[in-house]
Amino acid sequence: MTADRMDVTAVLKDQHRQIRRAFARAARPGRGRTPAFHHLVQLLATHEAAEEAHIHPTTRRIGRPAAAAARVGEEKQAKELLARLYRIGPDGPGYRRGLRALRRAVLAHAAREEREEFPVLEKLGRTRRRMLGLEVRLAKELAPTRPHPRVNGELANRLALLVLGPADRCRDLVRRWRTGA
Ligand SMILES: [Fe+2]
Ligand SMILES: [Fe+2]
16 A cells, blocks of 8 residues: 555545445345445444544544534434434335435535545644554454453454454444444
């Protein structure tokens, strides 16, 4: 990965593009819809959780508290839409309508982040921007799902990721993201 692609706004924009593509795949009918929906859930949960942990606190501290608070509120609403859609499931009635509503909310939210928060992040020093980019990437790669029944601790939870099935993982991500656990 080149230096520029490690920059926090480049990392976040790349994740926004991945989310947009994942919405398109999750809307397609057929057997691929369920895995596509689970992939979308995983992307959304980890992306928004990383922003809540690293991005909004930063923009709040460096001078855009109202924008940061508004984005957190939008993420909360998106969590509710996502949780509702998860309960419906990709084969359930109202899935397509629910997916469209979630897509509208998430993409409008991402556009506001890019417009209102990214210019603030771009004023940070290069090292700080790259550190934040790394934190967001790591949060996505290593997002813990649930405590393994026999182990404790953050590292153990990360390792437990490797043995959890994808469906379990998605369910856990929705619950954790929703409850802020
Ligand atoms: Fe967000
Ligand atoms: Fe975002």
